[in-house]
Amino acid sequence: MLGGLYSFVSAGLFVVMNAVDVAFTEAAVGAGISTVLMLSTLALTSRRSRRSFRTRALPLLVVFITGATLIYGTLDMPYYGSPAAPANHHVAPRYLRESVPRTGVPNVVTSVLASYRGYDTLGETTVVFTAVVGVMVLLGVRRRRPNRPRDGEDGA
Amino acid sequence: MTEHLVLRVVAKLLLPLILLFSLYVQFHGDFGPGGGFQAGVIFAAGFILYALIFGVRQGRRVLPGWLTHSLVAVGLLIYAGTGLATMALGGNFLDYNVLAHDPAHGQELGIMLIEFGVGITVSNAMIIIIYMFAGRGEHDGEPDRE
Numbered sequence: 001m002l003g004g005l006y007s008f009v010s011a012g013l014f015v016v017m018n019a020v021d022v023a024f025t026e027a028a029v030g031a032g033i034s035t036v037l038m039l040s041t042l043a044l045t046s047r048r049s050r051r052s053f054r055t056r057a058l059p060l061l062v063v064f065i066t067g068a069t070l071i072y073g074t075l076d077m078p079y080y081g082s083p084a085a086p087a088n089h090h091v092a093p094r095y096l097r098e099s100v101p102r103t104g105v106p107n108v109v110t111s112v113l114a115s116y117r118g119y120d121t122l123g124e125t126t127v128v129f130t131a132v133v134g135v136m137v138l139l140g141v142r143r144r145r146p147n148r149p150r151d152g153e154d155g156a
Numbered sequence: 157m158t159e160h161l162v163l164r165v166v167a168k169l170l171l172p173l174i175l176l177f178s179l180y181v182q183f184h185g186d187f188g189p190g191g192g193f194q195a196g197v198i199f200a201a202g203f204i205l206y207a208l209i210f211g212v213r214q215g216r217r218v219l220p221g222w223l224t225h226s227l228v229a230v231g232l233l234i235y236a237g238t239g240l241a242t243m244a245l246g247g248n249f250l251d252y253n254v255l256a257h258d259p260a261h262g263q264e265l266g267i268m269l270i271e272f273g274v275g276i277t278v279s280n281a282m283i284i285i286i287y288m289f290a291g292r293g294e295h296d297g298e299p300d301r302e
Contacts, residue, residue: 020189024181028197033282036204040290104260105186105267113191114267118250122235125274129232132281136225139288 004035017080021109160209167209174202182275186264192271196278204286212291224280224287231277238269 007030014023078085095112103111113121181188182195207215239250247254252266 021191021194024190024194025197028194028201032201033197033204033286036208036286037289044289044292102260103263105264107186107188110185110191110267114270115252115263121274125232125235125277128278128281129228132228132284135285135288139292
């Protein structure tokens, strides 16, 4: 529930930062689909978890160190929207200037995603496909006849 | 299944709008925000809402497994096939310039094709994942019995 709310809030944040495409995805996937997925997973598994950690100090320490490292990593980041940021002067000006005459697509996000980074997007789609195949292998196999297994495959 | 009357009526009203909006996001992605990924998840969200309210079994009856399973692969094949088509026409892989006489038109056509492929794959992937997770608990007929 909190995860869904958090996704919704960050979708609003993306809209504020002019990343409407990302906000779209975040609202639909983060707030909608993954909440449903979480709930249906909860329905499948048991509700209570076993107490496994004897001490709470070690996990706390690990979380603290990881968080501190991440925050330390953001200290060097340029300010949001700063013109000196590497994101704003490597290939981005060229995309903004040339993508409309070269691709005829007014939405630069789409033209970068699909045309300039076409291989990337093909790879991403393949990742989605592979994820589905993984879920199908793990959850979706319907056994033919459990009492009469075939020669090649057995339902372990 | 006679309870949840309000939910069922509202879902039936919302469903065509969600699907229509996803198609708008898909084919208007060149001009406004959106594209294949976004349209795919919105389209899937429509069917997931349907399955939430009417049950996964009914959802599977509307959109059977063989259809979603094959469409996932079809979407990826459309994408890769576009790349192969550009190679066959003499360009590089995924070089849309050769798809039409005018390079810009070729780019537009190629982008639309691959976004369509992405949309098909993503939407069916989401639908399959949710149906499998949610449909795991309920016994849908004979074949799942141990």
